[in-house]
Amino acid sequence: MSDALEKAEAAAREAAVDTAAVQIALAAVELAKAATAQQQPAHSTCQHERKPGRSTGEWLGISCAICIGGVGIAFASIAIAIGGISVAILALVLRSMWRDYQKGR
Incomplete structure (x- = not known):
């Protein structure tokens, strides 16, 4: 025992x-x-949400829009230049016609 x-x-x-x-x-x-x-908690103290970046398609769309806008501005500048030249030529022709009209009197 x-x-x-x-x-x-x-x-x-x-x-x-x-x-x-x-x-x-x-x-x-x-x-x-x-x-x-x-x-x-030390690693997760950031409380705001991070926005995702732009995708490749968005960047391509933005670049195409900028290119098209640039071409549009170029054509507008050419149109303004042609318009200015036309007005200058018209002014010279009218002045010449006015002088010819004044001489003929």
Whole structure:
């Protein structure tokens, strides 16, 4: 019977040691969880949403619009220049006609 009692005492001591080891392991896990929880908010302190960048299609559309606008401005400038030349020629012709009319009087 004392042999059984010694076995029971040894089992109780072993269980106590195992329980302490399990408690230490659980404490280490909880400590790791707490450390991870403290580190995560440091990385996610930014509260605004980042806007996505423009896609390739959008950039192509913008560049085509700029090119077409540039060509339109070039044609408008040419039209204004032609109009100015036409007015200058008309003024010279009218002045010449006026002089001829004045001489004929």
